[in-house]
Amino acid sequence: MHILENGTKLPSxxxxxxxxxxxxxxxxxxxxxxxxxxxxxxx
Numbered sequence: 001m002h003i004l005e006n007g008t009k010l011p012s013x014x015x016x017x018x019x020x021x022x023x024x025x026x027x028x029x030x031x032x033x034x035x036x037x038x039x040x041x042x043x
Contacts, residue, residue, distance in 0.1 A: 004010070013025045013036075025036065 010026045012027070014022070015025045016022050017025075017028070025034075028034075
């Protein structure tokens with residue numbers, strides 16, 4: 001596992017937003033706070 005140090009840029013995380021638009025979630029949130037919700041499907 002790679003540990004991020006202070007000031008390290010997050011790697012790209014590809015995903016789909018609530019409107020169905022695909023893209024890099026890290027780039028969309030650059031410069032601001034963000035919350036990432038993950039849905040695993042049926043528990």
